[in-house]
Amino acid sequence: MSRLLQILAVCGLVLLFNASQVKAEVTAAIHATGQAEARLAPDMATLELSVAREAKTAREALDANSAAMGRVIAAMRDQGVADGDLQTSNFSIQPRYVYPSNRSEKPPQLVGYRVRNSLTVVVRDLDQLGALLDKSVSLGVNEGGNVSFGNTDPSAAIDKARAAAVKDALRRAGTMAEAAGVKLGDILSLSEQSGMSHPRPIPMARMAAAEADSVPMVAGENSYQVTVQLSIAIDQ
Structure with a gap:
């Protein structure tokens, strides 16, 4: 019976040690969202x-x-x-x-x-x-x-929006860190969500909308949105 108690005691110490290790590995971080938009005239x-x-x-x-x-x-x-x-x-x-x-x-x-x-x-x-x-x-x-x-190839405009979205996320994280009185460390994760919205109906003179023998059409602009999720460690 005493042997069993010794084994249980050892197991308990191992579990407590592992729990303390897991707790020590948890990194304090700031999470921020960045957004940007690219607008293109349709082609x-x-x-x-x-x-x-x-x-x-x-x-x-x-x-x-x-x-x-x-x-x-x-x-x-x-x-x-x-x-x-x-x-x-x-x-x-x-x-x-x-x-x-x-x-x-x-x-x-x-x-x-x-x-x-x-x-x-x-x-x-x-x-x-x-x-x-x-x-x-x-x-x-x-x-x-x-x-x-x-648009046949909106990749260049989306790349610019992607870079702007990352900068926006970093700016927001910096603002939160300054307000909290902490310093930022390494980036832990960075993910992206992209999408396209309906064209924005703004006047354009590109199309022959005023011709009497054709259907009036206005192309407007396409809007491509990029959203990034950023997790950055707090330097401790």
Whole structure:
């Protein structure tokens, strides 16, 4: 029995020693968040154009839809849009039913079919954007029309925002350290979160928005945000 007590005592001393070691290894630190933003005028846009046609038979609806979408694709190519910037993004054939207005036991009646074909278009010449939208509607596009502006390569601007965000985090950490009356030591960790917000609608004269034969479009600016999380040791 005494032997067991001796073993338990030794184990307790080992646990106390390990706990003291862990406590000693805990480093006091200051945690700060830094933020910065980069704004760029877009140099490209992505369009979502859809053609929907309805007919009594699926064949008729498909033929009408294909003819209209074929004209749209041909017009995009004629305006200089590369084949690599054209992509079918959605295609569907759906039956159309008429449901009884009262609570009768009559089943729904099939009255036709609806064919929908969507095209994603990357426009790299923004001066053509309004004209391309106008042309596509004239040739048969009757759904979609969603426009998103982007940048081909925003990496240089994001790098500048990243550096500014780190400086902002260091500045905040320095302010907290000064207020607390301590000195900063080594950086313990540094992590980043990046993202893109919706374009800022500011007036730009880049696009032919005033032309009477095109859809008025304003590109604005894209905003790229960088947030960094900083942990820096307190020098003791």
